[in-house]
Each structure stands twice: as structure tokens, then as C-alpha cells.
């Protein structure tokens with residue numbers, strides 16, 4: 001049977017709770033497949049940092065890089081914890097993984113499942129996917145400051161964009177668009193202000209578009225894109241955008257499609273040179289940690305993305321169908337309620353898969 | 357009587373139509389005051405560029421800088437017009453004015469007026485103001501590219517942030533917050549990723565906060581801020597943020613509070629060394645230009661912001677009251693409809709002011 005080495009990084013806060021359910025669902029979804037997941041658990045995040053002072057050791061990074069895939073819960077300590085003041089867990093752990101493992105595609109689908117309430121009065125058919133660049137742009141960490149802490153401080157941040165980096169993610173986005181019924185791709189940037197970075201994105205999209213004549217293409221400034229996300233989200237099919245704009249748009253997209261309790265993501269290295277990493281869009285939410293209050297659905301849908309990525313599309317569909325059925329069965333205003341704890345939701349989804 | 361020299365820049369597309377109504381309202385609002393507006397009209401924008409090849413001459417800039425205030429409609433030609441391909445009207449005109457005239461505060465109130473439909477199902481009480489920095493950040497135009505047009509292109513954009521620039525806008529925001537009932541200020545940035553720029557903003561807000569003990573302060577990452585803008589906008593009172601985040605958040609804020617047809621803005625030089633500039637947030641919308649289809653309300657509310665800035669607060673209140681009454685009287689779903697043309701709306705607002 002096919003062996004898949006899976007790194008599991010539960011992380012901080014609600015991370016371990018939601019990952020426990022995700023792993024449960026993963027086993028149930030693949031029990032009938034000729035596949036075996038070998039899990040290696042990595043204790044990483046604020047908790048680990050507070051115990052050992054490590055954010056991400058080279059040894060851990062090497063061990064993770066040798067796996068076939070990564071499942072991550074959430075990382076980050078209690079906001080304002082003075083002991084974490086000088087540890088940037090986000091940059092040192094999450095972004096270091098994305099950059100070291102060349103996760104140049106950050107894939108974030110937004111679907112408003114039947115029965116899920118949206119903050120929008122008339123959301124319409126919300127079903128689009130954001131292809132966010134993951135290894136360039138303002139996220140490169142290419143910043144600095146002089147005269148720090150004085151009245152004459154200057155602090156710069158450099159957004160670095162390369163033809164190589166933009167073209168590969170744009171090609172991926174065109175492939176995604178071509179595989180969808182609407183076959184529509186929207187480039188989002190701010191070309192009228194960020195003329196160099198924006199010009200590069202615009203030219204590459206135009207050039208690659210010629211190879212995909214069946215994909216229709218349009219362009220929106222990032223500010224206008226936020227307007228359409230709340231006034232007419234069904235206009236979107238596939239969005240391709242840079243790292244920072246993608247960060248902003250995908251949180252907004254999650255909000256209009258039922259909240260970050262449902263939003264899944266994949267940090268993908270399409271070359272397969274490095275393991276891809278799947279994680280809910282939500283954070284570690286330390287305030288509700290350990291109380292069985294977190295919705296594990298986003299982590300479970302991230303498992304579905306992982307199964308798709310691994311070619312186990314039947315198992316992915318089983319997970320997704322069970323989640324959709326579980327959501328549809330939620331009562332009241334459709335929101336996850338304290339009447340079901342985190343593991344009850346996981347159990348309910350497992351039951352739907354195994355009762356068939 | 358006090359003479360106020362006003363530069364009027366109608367601009368392109370619907371700009372001239374909405375400015376005509378704004379000027380009408382300005383006259384009516386100040387007729388009883390001992391004040392006289394001397395208008396100088398500047399033909400600037402895509403139309404002017406296509407006629408003369410000028411985006412903004414030094415002579416025009418000098419003449420504008422000598423005025424007391426500026427009223428601008430909207431600038432920008434038809435998207436994709438090949439004759440404009442090498443003219444960046446946004447950078448060369450709008451941003452050049454903001455930067456040359458040191459408009460370091462971009463003030464953008466968001467109020468959901470009674471009777472205005474929001475795309476949100478339960479918007480609650482939307483009444484906040486975004487204080488967007490206007491002369492720094494990723495907007496400085498400090499970008500460049502090497503090997504442009506080749507597979508080895510690298511295109512960079514530098515966000516420049518100074519203690520001087522951040523402190524002055526942060527102080528302005530604290531003053532705004534202190535003058536409001538809720539006295540609450542939210543810093544929005546992305547400190548966990550843009551650690552240098554974010555660190556500067558965070559430290560300055562913390563330092564200035566000590567001088568405003570009655571103002572409560574919190575912080576949100578920009579991605580989280582977009583979530584709250586659609587799930588709980590009433591949590592916001594005053595937002596202070598950088599140029600690019602402010603651009604994005606204010607379009608989203610306009611969308612949730614009735615659309616960009618109602619969103620006003622002021623580009624302010626609080627020192628008074630240069631004239632401040634007032635403009636609707638919307639663009640030139642060439643597709644509906646010249647058809648009397650544009651809602652002039654955003655331009656008219658920008659006049660109210662200008663009157664406030666000039667110390668003519670009674671006149672500002674008259675404009676705002678008339679606008680609120682006009683909006684409340686709109687029938688149907690509350691939206692501006694083709695049943696009233698652009699100038700009919702202006703006339704209706706004038707009538708409300710003069711019939712008292």
C-alpha cells in the first residue's frame with residue numbers, strides 16, 4: 001500500500017483541538033483506500049518557544065521537509081504576552097515554512113455552503129477560489145529601519161516581485177480557472193499606484209492569457225475588489241493576486257462565506273520538490289482554547305484540500321460531502337453552537353462518512 | 357467679507373457633473389455667511405492630457421497651491437484607452453497633488469445614513485472615520501525594475517515610513533478620536549509580517565496614547581479588520597492606518613455604508629501651509645458620464661467636509677442635514693435611481709437648505 005508521510009503541527013491555542021478532529025476525519029476518509037498515513041508530530045509554536053526558546057530549528061525544518069505533506073492547526077500565543085515580544089512566531093515559523101518549502105501557491109477556496117449564514121443580505125452564489133502568491137511581494141522580509149526609536153526613524157519594507165515568481169503562480173491560476181465551469185480569472189493588484197510590481201503582474205497575465213483562450217480574464221484594483229466581494233461576490237471565479245492582497249482578500253472572502261471557522265487553505269509547492277502544507281485560515285484563538293468551543297470544520301476542509309493534492313480525490317470528496325451534510329444539518333442560524341463541542345463536530349462528520 | 361480662493365478641478369467622466377452640483381450646493385449653503393468663494397477652474401485629467409499632453413504642469417500646480425482649498429470631481433479616462441497607456445493620471449495628477457500639497461491626512465468618514473440600504477444583513481450602527489496617511493507608505497513611488505520585459509525581471513516597490521510622518525497623522529487621529537463620543541482609536545496594520553513599518557506605527561501609537569488617556573486604543577491586523585468591517589462595523593470609531601491599507605479599507609467601508617455614491621473624503625494639510633483637497637471617493641466612471649446618472653451626493657458631502665475644514669461649521673451642518681433629509685426621502689430600496697438625474701438631486705438638496 002502507498003505510504004504517505006505526514007507531518008502534523010498542532011501548534012497553539014485551538015490548534016491541537018481542531019487538528020485532533022482533522023486527523024480523525026483523515027483516517028475515516030481513507031480507511032477504504034490502499035493508502036497508509038505515517039504521522040510524525042511536531043511540537044512547534046508559542047508553547048514550544050516558551051519551553052525551549054526555539055521557533056523552528058534547522059533539524060525540525062529538515063525533518064518536516066522530508067515528509068510528503070503537512071497538516072497544521074494554528075500557531076501564535078496570547079496577544080501581548082511579553083514573553084513573546086521578541087519572538088515573531090508568524091515570521092519565524094509559519095512564513096519560514098512557506099518560504100523554505102517554496103509554497104508559491106496559497107490556495108484558498110471560498111464557498112458559501114447551503115445553510116450557512118452570511119453577513120451579506122443577498123450573497124448570491126459564492127463559489128470562487130483565491131490563488132494567492134506565497135513566496136514574494138511585501139512578505140519577503142526585505143525591510144529595515146534606521147535611527148530606530150528616534151524622531152528621525154525611517155522604516156522601509158520592500159515588495160520583491162520576479163517574472164519567475166509571478167509567472168509560475170499565474171500559470172497555476174490559469175490551470176485552476178480552466179478546470180472550472182466559469183473559466184474566469186480576475187487579476188487583483190494596484191497597478192495605478194504600484195506601477196512596477198503591478199506592471200509586471202499585468203504583463204505576465206496578458207502574456208499567459210494568450211495560451212488559455214478559453215479562460216476569460218479581467219482586472220480589478222484591490223480596493224475595488226473589496227467592494228465587489230460584498231456587493232456581488234458571485235462575479236468571482238478565480239482570483240490571482242500577490243501575497244499581501246491575497247492575505248487581505250481571503251480573510252474578507254472567509255467572512256462573507258460563513259466565517260473563518262469554515263475557511264480552509266493549502267500552501268502548495270506544485271513542483272512536488274517540497275511537501276505542501278494545509279491549514280485552516282483561522283488563528284490560534286487562545287481565548288477559547290481548550291474549551292471544545294472551536295469549530296474544526298476549517299481544519300477538516302483543509303484535509304480535503306490535502307487529499308485532493310495527494311491525488312486521493314475520492315477521499316477528498318467523501319470529506320467534503322460529509323462536511324456539507326453536517327453544515328446543512330446545523331440548526332438555528334446555522335452557526336456552530338456551544339451545543340456541540342469541537343470533537344462532537346468531528347465525530348458527526350466521521351459518522352456521516354462511515355455510515356454509508 | 358472673508359474671501360476664500362477655491363480651485364475647482366472637475367476632471368473626467370462624471371467629475372464635471374457631480375462638481376456642478378457640489379458648487380451649486382456650496383453657494384446655497386454659504387449665501388447667508390459673510391464669506392465669498394472665488395472659484396478658479398482647472399481643466400485637468402485624461403481629457404486635458406489627450407488635448408495637450410499635460411498631466412499636471414508646474415504652472416498649474418503652482419496656481420493650485422496658491423488657493424485656499426480645492427474641490428475635485430474625479431480624474432481618469434476610459435480604462436484600457438491605448439492613448440492613455442503611458443500616462444499615469446492617478447500618479448501624475450491625483451497623487452502628485454496629494455504629495456506636493458502635503459496632504460498627510462486622508463480623512464474618510466463612513467456613516468450609514470438612515471434609509472440607506474447596506475449590503476450587510478445587520479449592519480448595526482455604522483459611524484466611524486478612517487484617518488488614512490497620505491504622503492508615505494507604499495504610495496511614495498519608490499519602486500523600480502530591472503530586466504523589464506524579460507524572464508529575469510525583478511520589480512520592487514518600497515514602502516517608506518518615517519517617525520515624522522507617522523507621528524503627525526497619529527496625533528491627528530487621536531485628536532479626531534478625542535472629539536467623538538466613543539473616543540476609541542484602532543490602529544490597523546500588519547505588524548506580524550511588515551515588522552519594520554508595523555513596529556514604527558505600533559511604537560508611535562503607544563507613545564502618543566500616553567498623552568490621550570481618555571482615548572481607548574486597540575490594534576487589528578488589516579486582514580482581521582476587513583472581517584470586522586462586514587461582521588461588526590459598529591466596533592469601529594476612528595481607524596488610523598497607512599496609505600495602502602487605508603485605500604483598501606475605505607473602499608470596503610464605503611461599500612458597507614451605502615456605496616461609493618455617498619462616500620466623501622478630504623485630503624488635508626492640517627498645518628495650513630497648503631490648500632486641502634476635497635473629493636468623492638468614487639472614480640470618473642466614464643461608462644455613465646454625461647448621462648445625468650451619477651449620484652452627486654459624495655461630492656456634496658465632500659463640500660461639507662471642506663466647509664468644516666474652513667471653519668464654516670454651520671454651513672457644513674446645513675449641507676449635511678439637507679443630504680440626510682434627501683436620502684431619507686428616497687423611495688424604493690433607498691438607492692439613487694434614474695428617476696432623478698444628477699442635477700435633480702443637487703436641486704433637491706439646495707431646496708431643502710433654502711426653504712428653511
Ligand SMILES: CC(C)[C@H](C(=O)O)[C@@H](O)C(=O)O
Nearest residue numbers: 090091094247281548549579
Ligand atoms: C499569521 C499571518 C502571518 C498569516 C499571513 O499573513 O499570511 C495569516 O494571516 C494567513 O493569512 O495565513
Ligand SMILES: CC(C)[C@H](C(=O)O)[C@@H](O)C(=O)O
Nearest residue numbers: 192193223446447450603637
Ligand atoms: C485613484 C487612486 C490613485 C486612489 C488611491 O489609491 O488613493 C483612489 O483609489 C483613492 O482611494 O482615492
